[in-house]
Amino acid sequence: MTDISKTYSxxxxxxxxxxxxxQLFMPAVFINDTxxxxxxxxxxxxxxxxxxxxxxHSRASxxxxxEGKKKVVHNEQSYDRLLELIGRYQKAASVPLLxxxxxxxxxxxxxxxxxxxxxxITLGALTDKNNLIQQVGEAIxxxxxxxxxxxxxxxxxxxxxxxxxxxxxxxxxxDDRDSVLEKTEAFLKGMTNSGTLNSIKHxxxxxDTATDSHLGLPVIDKSMEELMENELYPFKxxxxxxxxxxxxxxxxxxxxxxxxxxxxxxxxxxxxxxxKLGFDGVxxxxxxxxxxxxxKFPQKGSLEEAAFTAGMDVLCFSENVAEGxxxxxxxxxxxxxxxxxxxxxxxxxxxxxxxxxxxxxxxDDYSQLNRKIAEQSITELFGDAPTVxxxxxxxxxxxxxxxxxxxxxxxxxxxxSGAKGVDLDAALISDNQxxxxxxxxxxxxxxxxxxxxxxxxxxIHRLIxxxxxxxxxxxxxxxxxxxxxxxxxxxxxxxxxxxxxxxxAFEHFSGNIKAKGKLPxxxxxxxx
Numbered sequence: 001m002t003d004i005s006k007t008y009s010x011x012x013x014x015x016x017x018x019x020x021x022x023q024l025f026m027p028a029v030f031i032n033d034t035x036x037x038x039x040x041x042x043x044x045x046x047x048x049x050x051x052x053x054x055x056x057h058s059r060a061s062x063x064x065x066x067e068g069k070k071k072v073v074h075n076e077q078s079y080d081r082l083l084e085l086i087g088r089y090q091k092a093a094s095v096p097l098l099x100x101x102x103x104x105x106x107x108x109x110x111x112x113x114x115x116x117x118x119x120x121i122t123l124g125a126l127t128d129k130n131n132l133i134q135q136v137g138e139a140i141x142x143x144x145x146x147x148x149x150x151x152x153x154x155x156x157x158x159x160x161x162x163x164x165x166x167x168x169x170x171x172x173x174x175d176d177r178d179s180v181l182e183k184t185e186a187f188l189k190g191m192t193n194s195g196t197l198n199s200i201k202h203x204x205x206x207x208d209t210a211t212d213s214h215l216g217l218p219v220i221d222k223s224m225e226e227l228m229e230n231e232l233y234p235f236k237x238x239x240x241x242x243x244x245x246x247x248x249x250x251x252x253x254x255x256x257x258x259x260x261x262x263x264x265x266x267x268x269x270x271x272x273x274x275x276k277l278g279f280d281g282v283x284x285x286x287x288x289x290x291x292x293x294x295x296k297f298p299q300k301g302s303l304e305e306a307a308f309t310a311g312m313d314v315l316c317f318s319e320n321v322a323e324g325x326x327x328x329x330x331x332x333x334x335x336x337x338x339x340x341x342x343x344x345x346x347x348x349x350x351x352x353x354x355x356x357x358x359x360x361x362x363x364d365d366y367s368q369l370n371r372k373i374a375e376q377s378i379t380e381l382f383g384d385a386p387t388v389x390x391x392x393x394x395x396x397x398x399x400x401x402x403x404x405x406x407x408x409x410x411x412x413x414x415x416x417s418g419a420k421g422v423d424l425d426a427a428l429i430s431d432n433q434x435x436x437x438x439x440x441x442x443x444x445x446x447x448x449x450x451x452x453x454x455x456x457x458x459x460i461h462r463l464i465x466x467x468x469x470x471x472x473x474x475x476x477x478x479x480x481x482x483x484x485x486x487x488x489x490x491x492x493x494x495x496x497x498x499x500x501x502x503x504x505a506f507e508h509f510s511g512n513i514k515a516k517g518k519l520p521x522x523x524x525x526x527x528x
Contacts, residue, residue: 124520137190174520202249205231
């Protein structure tokens with residue numbers, strides 16, 4: 001199958017110094033942009049010699065909109081539109097663009113009707129099946145290359161050791177540094193096999209924070225010794241073995257630099273990342289429109305210049321490309337510009353020249369892979385295991401919190417046990433009745449209690465406190481911290497609501513498979 005990424009070649013003619021600076025910029029592009037906005041981007045690429053672009057779904061879903069200030073319009077033709085826009089933007093470029101996207105769990109992170117794979121936290125529950133993670137990395141990479149995307153800005157290697165983290169959480173492989181490293185290595189191996197460039201993020205570690213850097217500046221007040229022991233551990237190991245790029249997050253580490261966030265800190269980028277850890281590849285910023293840094297640099301172009309001066313090579317989601325180029329041309333030396341340009345050019349050469357062998361897409365293969373992950377990740381958190389069997393063998397009530405999602409699990413339980421499934425609001429519960437409760441969360445992110453309304457949460461709390469309840473949770477395991485679980489509560493974590501995961505959950509309920517997964521995080525309130 002044709003690899004669209006390999007249809008471009010780099011020009012041999014020398015670029016001007018200003019064009020070389022343009023190669024360091026990565027503005028955001030959007031699937032749902034209007035024709036006028038697309039033409040404006042084509043003109044920007046052409047006039048400023050832009051080096052790369054990063055695809056997002058829509059301006060309404062971009063980082064600083066943060067969950068719902070503007071309506072996100074569903075687009076059934078997203079994938080076709082992606083291919084169309086990649087072709088148009090590449091045609092506008094005098095130097096072939098590096099096309100990037102965040103595809104941590106597949107193109108589905110940004111593009112409708114494309115394959116979705118489990119979140120990192122689900123993969124973190126696998127105990128000895130890193131080959132499955134490698135297959136996920138390779139499948140995601142293959143999907144990127146087929147579309148003409150060379151650079152997947154993934155994986156997340158943050159160690160999520162703060163249950164209050166509002167932005168990393170389910171995107172991390174867990175809270176154990178060795179497990180995070182091991183699973184990252186497997187994911188990277190798969191992506192490398194596909195010929196897709198990677199970017200480990202968010203340096204120097206975004207796991208232990210309770211602030212979302214889309215909205216504010218997180219502070220991680222730890223010594224260098226503490227950082228090297230935990231946050232920096234996977235970065236150090238992965239850099240030593242070789243990665244394509246490192247993405248620097250928007251974080252303030254006062255012990256290292258009390259005045260500047262990591263995005264604009266030469267002590268963190270040039271000092272820690274370059275000199276101490278020895279990374280000489282491409283350093284890319286996290287999105288520069290994020291409020292953690294954008295609000296601190298009101299003058300157009302000043303943030304881009306500050307990040308470049310600190311040691312950044314690629315300026316992601318720059319909203320002020322022309323002004324940023326002007327500022328860098330005014331303040332940076334020719335040698336410094338050449339240094340970053342050489343790194344970006346080398347990355348492009350790798351992307352456009354390396355061999356990759358893409359097989360024909362078979363949706364059944366992806367479904368089978370998700371099924372295997374479901375079988376190996378499903379996790380029992382039983383506070384009173386003997387009660388589980390009593391519930392299953394009793395005249396239990398089959399209650400569901402569907403949150404508008406298709407609940408095939410509850411239907412299968414009904415056909416198996418005769419216990420008719422009912423929604424939580426419609427449940428009429430007798431005094432001695434046991435409960436099998438399937439919960440589908442409205443949202444994967446913790447904002448506003450994962451989207452649960454107060455009435456639904458109160459009903460769940462009442463069931464858990466008053467009844468023998470067996471819970472099957474299809475969602476982020478951190479949800480357990482808001483359910484007011486008891487020490488003797490019994491929970492089965494299914495992690496995803498994919499059809500394959502629901503089928504495996506029913507197989508587990510039926511006693512046909514054993515739970516093999518392990519919770520990859522520590523919860524605040526429930527430790528059975």
